[in-house]
Amino acid sequence: MRNLLNLVKNDIKFQYKNGFYYIYLFIAIIYILILCFIPTEYKKDITIFIVLSDPVMLGFFFIGAIILFEKGDKVIEQLFVTPIKINQYIISKVISLIFLATSVGMIIVITSNIDLFSIILFVISLIMISTFFTLLGITLAVRIDTVNEFILFSIIYYLLIMLPFLDVFNVVNSYLFYLLPTLPSYFLLSYSIKGTFNNLYIWYHIANLLFWIVITYIWVKNWFYKYIILKIGDNNEKNI
Amino acid sequence: MIQVKNLYYTYPGNKDETIKGINFRIKKGEIFGLLGPNGAGKSTTQKIIIGILKKYRGSVKVSEIDIKDITSSFYEEIGVAFETPNLFNKYTAEENLLFFASLYNKETEDINSLLNMVGLIKDKKTRVSEYSKGMKMRLNFCRAFINNPSIVFLDEPTSGLDPVNARKIKDIIQKKKEEGVTVFLSTHDMYVADELCDKVGFIEEGDIDLIESPSKLKLDYGLKKVKIEYEKNKKVEFIEFDLNSLKNNEKFINLINQYKIVTMHTEEATLEEVFIKVTGRNLY
Structure with missing residues (x-):
């Protein structure tokens, strides 16, 4: 527990020292400014998309950048010859980004004067969405070594993530889209902001996200071992 | 350990x-x-x-x-x-x-x-x-x-x-x-x-x-020899002797009595030489 706490503290310090908070502050201000100019009748709908893109942006893209920076410093491999466990490393990253995503999500709705239907559901949704996308970001980040690779593959990931919105906009309708975590994320935020919901659906969406969080966590652990741990101690000359 | x-x-x-x-x-x-x-x-x-x-x-x-x-x-x-x-x-x-x-x-x-x-x-x-x-x-x-x-x-x-x-x-x-x-x-x-x-x-x-x-x-992989550099007529020359027969080697005793010795080294192998001999490969 003490190790996890020290890791979280260090992750926050690392993100701060590498300028992530300044970038995020800039993005948050832009979101708030956009919402200021949106007419009241569309404000809640736009807020759903903005708040949804917020943990996606943080979780997915920031975790990629953070791990690339750590890979650049080669510190990841050193961590795993100390008493740190893979679980603690992953959970620490998720906690540091959940904290940021939830805080910024709250700031956006408060400064934009959005009247939330359920603050509890809103916070729970943000935590779950942020956890899922951070884990998804790690699956990509552990495999790649350059920013270019990250950008290329993140576009592919992003397109797949966004695919279920074809159903929301009535382009292609399929129940299969509801099996993926995108629409449950969208609807959970929508219910918490707009308040039109059915309890059964809420439980389905929460269960869906929990399922994907567990699956992605297992995926992350396997790939982390394969692409990070097994390569510990290898240098540029490819020692074996 | x-x-x-x-x-x-x-x-x-x-x-x-x-x-x-x-x-x-x-x-x-x-x-x-x-x-x-x-x-x-x-x-x-x-x-x-x-x-x-x-x-x-x-x-x-x-x-x-x-x-x-x-x-x-x-x-x-x-x-x-x-x-x-x-x-x-x-x-x-x-x-x-x-x-x-x-x-x-x-x-x-x-x-x-x-x-x-x-x-x-x-x-x-x-x-x-x-x-x-x-x-x-x-x-x-x-x-x-x-x-x-x-x-x-x-x-x-x-x-x-x-x-x-x-x-x-x-x-x-x-x-x-x-x-x-x-x-x-x-x-x-x-x-x-x-x-x-x-x-x-x-x-x-x-x-x-x-x-x-x-x-x-x-020692095991080195030559059992000693290499001596000495000064003769203002020029540095060298000679090698078998280590095992040094005690009774008159040429060796005369040399160290007669000339100024510049260096004297036994010819043990370096670790790199031993490595090459044992594995047949270079270290680099």
Whole structure:
């Protein structure tokens, strides 16, 4: 527990020292400014998309950048010859980004004067969405070594993530889209902001996200071992 | 302290074995050097001993504990310094050491004395990104001792250091040995191995061909001769004598009585020459 706490503290310090908070502050201000100019009748709908893109942006893209920076410093491999466990490393990253995503999500709705239907559901949704996308970001980040690779593959990931919105906009309708975590994320935020919901659906969406969080966590652990741990101690000359 | 028996390892997805049945034993307080070129299997062997690579065949025990049974507390007792520095570049040296110290449950070494040991105390508030390669190497090296380990694994510890700092690092390694620390050294630098190691193992294509002390190897594989450089008519000339018959060799006795001796050396082999003879390969 003490190790996890020290890791979280260090992750926050690392993100701060590498300028992530300044970038995020800039993005948050832009979101708030956009919402200021949106007419009241569309404000809640736009807020759903903005708040949804917020943990996606943080979780997915920031975790990629953070791990690339750590890979650049080669510190990841050193961590795993100390008493740190893979679980603690992953959970620490998720906690540091959940904290940021939830805080910024709250700031956006408060400064934009959005009247939330359920603050509890809103916070729970943000935590779950942020956890899922951070884990998804790690699956990509552990495999790649350059920013270019990250950008290329993140576009592919992003397109797949966004695919279920074809159903929301009535382009292609399929129940299969509801099996993926995108629409449950969208609807959970929508219910918490707009308040039109059915309890059964809420439980389905929460269960869906929990399922994907567990699956992605297992995926992350396997790939982390394969692409990070097994390569510990290898240098540029490819020692074996 | 470390016991490796019939160790075999194949990387996932590979057909060929990277480690092919190696055996060695390292006693407490001993400096053991694993000598071999890049790709010989040094890093893989080290990764198995420090518990990173799991699915090996054979037996690996550290302090009588089977590596297959280790928990995270194992890492409280070992220190590792890889060949390339692994440091937070945006942090100062002090911040780096403080963070790594915070990961151990046991009492850790005083950070100032660690930095002092490697001559970085003046630069402790400097960001690592502003350090030279040699400074980063020294910081990386001293971090391996942050948890007062009983075993340290050092990969090319003097790589990229100037002679003065390389001397300093070698002296620290010797001092740690005297304090009872066991040192596992991976290197292809025969001079470092020769100077520091109690025993060296020659690894080539995943197999250890020979384990012996450097001094014995140099004698066993050297020529039993002495080479003498002497001054004759203001010119330096040289001559070689058989070591075994030196006592009764009149030519030798006359030479040392008659001429000014410039140098006199026995012709023992260098570790590199022994390595080439044993494995048929160069170290580089």
